[in-house]
Amino acid sequence: MHPKERGGKLLDALLAGKDEDARQLLNVRSLRDIDFTVENRGDNPLHLAARRGKLELVKLMEAVGEDLQRTNMHGNTAMHYAARGGYLDLVRYLKHRKCALNPLNQLEGDAPLHKAILSQTMDVIETLVDLGMDPNVKNKLTGDTPLHTALATGAQEAMEGLLIKGANTAATNNEKKRPEDVAKNSSIRENLRMYATLLIAMSAGYIQxxxxxxxxxxxxxxxxxxxxxxxxxxxxxxxxxxxxxxxxxxxxxxxxxxxxxxxxxxxxxxxxxxxxxxxxxxxxxxxxxxxxxxxxxxxxxxxxxxxxxxxxxxxxxxxxxxxxxxxxxxxxxxxxxxxxxxxxxxxRREENRVCADEGTSITSDMEQQFRLDVTAGTFEEDTVLSLQVYETHDEGGEESVEELEPGGDQPGGSGGKAPDKPASRGQMKSGKSDSRTSKTKAVRPPPVVQNPNLLTDVYQINVQGKQPKKGVHVQIPMCAGMRPDDEIAVVCADEGLLEASDEALEVLPLKPRVVDCNIIFEVTHFSIYVATWKKKVGTSEERQQLQRQISSAREKRRPAAFFTVIRKDDTDPAGRRHILVVECVQASRSDERRARWLERDYDEQNPPETGAIMMTPGDTFFVDVIGNSSLEDKSDSTGRRLQFSQCRSSFQAFRIILHDGIYDADQAFGHVVISQKTDEGLEEAARLRVRLTPPPPPPKTPTSAIQDFSRKQADHRPPRSVSDTILGFLRLTPRSSTPAASK
Missing domain, CATH: 2.60.220 (Chondroitinase Ac; Chain A, domain 3)
Structure with a gap:
């Protein structure tokens, strides 16, 4: 068979997807037996095989001498099509055979990674970069990087993969436009900005x-x-x-x-x-x-x-x-x-319906030792009682999930099996069966006293409709370490007055009974209840302090702190840029968290932290830097925020710039101002001083000995009068060299 005819049949077999026919046609001894230059719409057999990811056929073509870097009429190589199709096995093979990973085609000027941006998922984009494709390669005609292509086409996933692999967000094309300047829509532009700033936090940051x-x-x-x-x-x-x-x-x-x-x-x-x-x-x-x-x-x-x-x-x-x-x-x-x-x-809110003409005992799945004894006729009509319990003890800080932090592993265990499913929790229970059921419950140990004033959790009991006509007995567990002979008082607080009045507390007149580490007392109306030492409610000031602690328990308010760590950005040739990390964390974990940053070559500051500040989960703060340094991007002061959480720490990383002309270490500092948004605007909540490392001073301009002598002589020369200056100017004026002047 003539080589050109064999090449045409191979082309037809590839177009028809007849791989076996293609294999038989490629069973030749050398390149002389088959013509690989035949084309269909500009593609020869190598490119058709690469378009479909047919690694085996590409290997057979190479075996008879085909050039794996052959270009088609558009200048595309097999590498372009392998990347566009996400055929990673073919990309790896072509790389192994020394094929170029970043060739630019002739018609469009694109590299293979530009092609992949249009169709491939994040994991493929990241793998292509890992194999050696340049995330910052520029289009030969336009100067666009793959990040420009991703933003222009709205390829969100490709953008994220490129950023994770170090794509330059500040690269400009031939029109001096950055990737965000060519974004298809505002959404992907804002996502780019969010990623670009958060990747300061050592490639992982807060977004994955x-x-x-x-x-x-x-x-x-x-x-x-x-x-x-x-x-x-x-x-x-x-x-x-x-x-x-x-x-x-x-x-x-x-x-x-x-x-x-x-x-x-x-x-x-x-x-x-x-x-x-x-x-x-x-x-x-x-x-x-x-x-x-x-x-x-x-x-x-x-x-x-x-x-x-x-x-x-x-x-x-x-x-x-x-x-x-x-x-x-x-x-x-x-x-x-x-x-x-x-x-x-x-x-959690548990509810229970109570019949007016029936007595009942109410228990709770939230607290096994809780009990509410309601006798028949306590209410004028059928009603619903609800219970909420607010913990007053420390839960022991953050739990098992590791944070998404710079260089850290992600949370979660290995796959391969479904998570274990615990039983769901029920509601408040009433009736005779409850007492029998409660005997089989696993009794948890009571919490250890953490608050100096609150000896139990805070129990909020609400009723739909009218309050009871007669007393109801309530049983709640005490904290560990309490003794029956301790002087204990039970106080109640009106939910509506707790925040509005300084005198919202009422001390129950009767001393509660203590049975098996449980406090039993009678109430005539439903409200918020908690036990305390009797000596803690003697004065108005003590009651107000107790009231604030009840409010803190209901709002989950905890002592928290801010701290800062800093390191110099070695990528800045001017030596003025630094990376600042500001973190909000539970005060008890501040030392531990700072130590983890110091292990990553950040420097501790003096003072290292603000000290304890009472915060409610969800409290939001903003950061600015003033003094002899400032934020490199001023929009970070309102666009980036810290948020207090009981469950984890919250940090932000910022680029800050030491002001130009500062070379003295004593002048290289800044003040980190942490503010909270209020109805009146931003209100400063804390301030920390940070010390930066100044760049070396610029070298002095060298001068010659003659210039130094002339300068010294000029410094000692007496001042000249106006007339002397004019005469000197006339004497120094050169004579005209024109013919008329010479005559």
Whole structure:
């Protein structure tokens, strides 16, 4: 067969997808037996094989002498098509055969990575960069980098993959435009800015994302998605082709979405953006979202959806795997539509209906030793009693989930099995069966006294309708370490007056009974109750202090602190830029957290922290830098925020610049001003001084000995009069050299 004819038949076999015919046609001895220059719309056999990711056929072509770097009429190589199709095995083979990883084609000027941006998921983009493709390679004609291409086309996932792998956000094209200047829409532009600033925190920061292809076989068992830490336990996707799955995980204070504010609720998880793509049907799924900690028996999870059609819902129980706690998310994922959700935590409310003409004993799943004895006729009509319990003791700080921090691993254990499911919690119970049931309950040890004034948790009992006509006996457990002969008093507080009045407390007149470390007392109306030492409520000032501590317990207010650490940015040639980290953390964990930053070559400041400040979870703060240094990006002072949480620390990393002309170490400083937003504007909450490292002073300009002598002579010359100056000028004026002047 003539080489040109064989080449044409090979082209036809590749176009028709007849791989076996192509293999037989390639069973030749040398390049002389087959013509690889025949084309179809500019592509020769090598490019057609690369378009379809046919590694075996490419190897056969190379075996007979084909040039693996051959270009087609558009200047594209096999590497361009392998990258565009996401054929990583082919890319690896071409790299192994010394093919260029960043060739620029002739017609469009693109490198292979530019092509991949248009069609590939994050994991492919990141792998291509890992294999050696340059994330900052420039288009030969326009100067666009792959990041320009991602922003211009709205390729969110590709943008994130490039940023994670070090793409330069400040690179300009031939028109002097940066990637954000060519963004397709404002949303992706803002996401770029968010990523670019947060990646200061040593490549991990507060945002993580993962985009990948998932097959039905992969999700037949529980599948852990690394980096974002979610576990997929159910995913109804088509079995024919892999389905695209994308998940982005953001800290609440760095979220690109505005989170809702709800009374008595705090954030318990990061914000998750979940999407499916390249699929033609809705996909029901069960996805487990990692939590900061497990809720206690007195707390309840609420799954809230942001800008989604899904309705918010309460979740009764978390699940656990490898000491990491998860909230199960049951959702129907709509193709190309973001599902954005976050888990909140609120006090659990148990309710129980009470019949007016029947007596009952009410217990609680939140607190096994709680008991409410209601006799028949206590209420005029049927009513509903509700209970909320606010813990007054320290929960022991943050729990098992590791934070998303610079260089840190992501939370979650290994995949391969579904998380263990605990039983869900019930409601308040009443009736004869409760006393029998309570005997089988596992009794937890009472909490240790942490607050110097509060000897029990705070119990809020509310009634729908009228208050009782006669007394009701209440039993609540004491903290550990209390003795029956201690002088104990029970105080009550009106919920509506607790914040509005300095005299909202009432001390019950009768001394409570103590039975088996439980306090029993009688109430004639339902309100907020807590026990204290009798000596602590003797004066008005002591009652006001107790009232503030009850409010703190209900609001989960805790002592917290700010600290700063700093290091010089070695990438700045001028030597003026520094990286500043400001962190908000529970005061008891400040030393531990600072030590972790010092291990990463950050320098501790003096003073190292602000000291304890009482904060409520969700309190939000903003950072600015004044003095002889300032924030490199002024928008960071209002666009970036810290947020106090009981469950984890909150930090932000900033680039700060030492002002020009400062070379003295004593002058190289700044003041970190931490402010909180109020109705009147920003109000300063704390201030810390930071010391920077100044650059070396510039060298003095060298001068010659003659210049030094002349300068000294001029310094000692007496001042000249105006007439002397004019005469001197006339004497120094050169004579004209024109013919007329010479005559």
């Amino acid at each position: 994302a993962k985009g990948m292809k998932i097959s039905r076989r992969q999700v037949e068992k529980a599948m852990k998605i690394e980096r974002v830490g979610v576990i997929i336990t159910k995913f109804d996707i088509p079995g024919e082709f892999p389905t695209g799955f994308y998940c982005r995980r953001e800290k609440a204070e760095n979220s690109s979405m505005s989170l809702p504010q709800h009374a008595e609720e705090t954030v318990l998880s990061d914000v998750f953006h979940i999407r499916v793509f390249e699929v033609n049907k809705d996909c029901p799924a069960v996805i487990h979202l990692p939590l900061y900690k497990a809720p206690s028996e007195k707390e309840q999870m609420v799954l809230r959806f942001i800008n989604c059609k899904d309705e918010d819902r309460s979740v009764e129980a978390c699940v656990t795997e490898n000491k990491v706690h998860y909230c199960p998310l049951e959702v129907v994922l709509v193709p190309e539509t973001n599902c954005v959700c976050v888990v909140f935590l609120r006090p």
